[in-house]
Amino acid sequence: MCRTIIRGNVITMDPDRPRAEAFAIADERITDVGSFEDVRAAAGSDCRVIDQPGASIIPGLIDTHNHMLSTGLQRRIVDLSSCQSIADIVAAVREFAQLHPQTAWIPSGKGWQIETFPDPRYPTRYELDEACPDRPVYLNRGGHIGIVNSRALAIAGIDRDTRDPEGGRIVRDQHGEPTGVLLEAPAFTLVERHVPPSSRAERKAALRDIQQAYHAAGLTGIIDPGLTPDDMSIYQELWQNGELTVRTVAMPLAQTEDEEDKVLAALAAMGMRTGFGDCKLKLGGIKVFMDGGASLGTALMRQPFPDERCNCGIQVTHTATFHRIAEFCARHGWSLGVHAVGGGAIDLTLAVFAEVDARHPIRDLRFSLIHAYLWPTPDNIATARRLGVAVATQPTMQYNFAPMLVKRFGAEAFGRATPIKSWLDGGVRVAGGSDSPINPYPPLLGVWHAITRYVDDLHETIGPEQAIAPETALALYTRDAAWLAFSEHERGMIRPGMLADWVALSVDPTACPAMEIRQAKVLRTVVGGKTVYEA
Ligand SMILES: [Zn+2]
Secondary structure: OOEEEEEEEEEOOOOOOOEEEEEEEEOOEEEEEEOHHHHHHHHOOOEEEEEEEEEEEEEOEEEOOEOHHHHHHHOOOEOOOOOOOHHHHHHHHHHHHHHOOOOOOEEEOOOOOOOOOOOOOOOOHHHHHHHOOOOOEEEEOOOOEEEEOHHHHHHHOOOOOOOOOOOOEEEEOOOOOEEEEEEOHHHHHHHHOOOOOOOHHHHHHHHHHHHHHHHHOOEEEEEEEEEOHHHHHHHHHHHHOOOOOOEEEEEEEOOOOOOHHHHHHHHHHHOOOOOOEOOOEEEOOEEEEOOOOOOOOOOOOOOOOOOOOOOOOOOOOOHHHHHHHHHHHHHHOOOEEEEEEEHHHHHHHHHHHHHHHHHOOOHHHOOEEEEEEEOOOHHHHHHHHHHOOEEEEOHHHHHHHHHHHHHHHOHHHHHOOOOHHHHHHOOOOEEEOOOEOOOOOOHHHHHHHHHHOEEHHHOEEOOHHHOOOHHHHHHHOOHHHHHHOOOOOOOOOOOOOOEOOEEEEOOOOOOOOHHHHOOOOEEEEEEOOEEEEEO
C-alpha cells in the first residue's frame, strides 16, 4: 500500500514518545512514528513525502464546547458585537446587505451594546434606511428592544396611526412618526412575526460552510453541546452526505421546557447511548443547564453578585429534575455534561453526582462540569476527582469576559476564576474549548490564554497563578479533549493506529515566545489523511 510520510518538527502529544521527525499514513490512519529513516524504512520506497520544513506538527485540535451550528448561523446575520458607534452599526448593516443580496430580511445577532458609544442611543429608521433602503432590517438586541428600518415598519403595517400594543411602546419623534425603535416584546413582535425563520436548507448550509473556517483555525473536531432533535438531524444529514469534515460529538439537550421526562423516555426506548456513532459523528453525553451566565447576572452564586445585593442568580433546573436526569444517565450508560458557572451551581451539581454515584457509579461515564469557572472550592475539586468528573473549561471565555467581569468582581477575584491549574493539581481531568459563538473559536487563542492569562483590553495578566505550561495547554485541546469526546483511542495524539488528524503550524507552541502562539499561522490541516485546509 502506498503510504505518505510527513516530515517536520512533530509534537506527538504521546507521553511515550513526545517528539518525532516524521510519521507515516496509510489511508486515514497513522502507521509509524519516529525518526525519518525508521519511518521511511517501515513505509517502503514507494511512498510520497510531505515535507513541512520549519513547521511544527501537532495533532488536530479539538474544541470540547463549541456550538458549531449556531456559529454557522451567526455568520448569516449582521454581527454588531464589535460596533463602537452608530456609524459602525450603519456600516455593518450596509456591508452585510451588499454581501448577501439574496437575504430577504437583514437580521442582527443579539447581545450588542450601545452604552459605551460616544452618542449612546439607538440608530433611527432613517439611519438604517441609508444602509439598506430596499429590504427590511430588524436589529434585535435581545430581551427588550428591536430596531427596524422604514421597509420593516411598512411590512408590519406600523405607521403614525398605529396604537401602542399593550405592554409595548412604538417610540415616536416630535411629529408622532415612529422612529424605528420598538420597546418590549408586544411592540417588536409586530415586526418579528414577519421575519422568516431560517429554513432547514439555510441551517444545513450554515453548518456545512462554517467547517472551512474551523479547519483554517486548526480545528479537526468539536463537541457540540445542547442540540435539539432538528439540530441532530441536520448533523446526521451532513454526515450521510459525506460533508461533515469536522469530527463531531453531538450532545442532545435533555431539558426542554419541562419535557425532560419525555426526552429521557424516548432515549431509553431507543436503546442507544453515549458512544454510538463513528469517528465522524458520535453521540456524546446529555447536556443540562444548572444556571445562567455571569455577565447576565443569572449564574447561581454562593453569595449575591457584588453589584446587586439581592441577586444570587438563577437555578435553571430543579434539583429533583436534575437528580432524575443524572440518575437516568448513570443507569442507562449516558454521559452527562452540566452547564454550571457559579459556585452555587457547581456545589449543587457535584452533590447530586455524589448521591447518584453512591448507587450507580458514574466514573466510566465521564460526567463533566461545563464552564465551572466562578470559584470552585478545594472541596469541589476533591469531589470531582473522587467521582471521576471532568471539567470542560474555556480559556477564551476567561479572556473574552475579563473586561466586563473584572468590573463586576474585581481583578483579584476574577483572577481566581477558570482555575485550570488548581483543577489539574487536584487530579481532575480538564479539556479545553471556546463556547463559540459566545467567544471566538480559534483554539490557538485558547491555548495562548491558558499559558499567559493575558487580557489585551486590560493590558494585564489576570490570575497568573492559574497559568499552565505550553504542553499542558496543548493537551487540553488534543489528548484530554479526545478523552472527553470518548475518542482517546483514535484521536488526540500522533501515534500508530490513530486517525491521521494533524495540523502544521508556523511556530513550535512549546518553544516559541508565548505571545507568538496566538499569531501562529495554520499552514495545513488534515483530517483522516485528507488535507482540508492549506494556507
Ligand atoms: Zn455553550
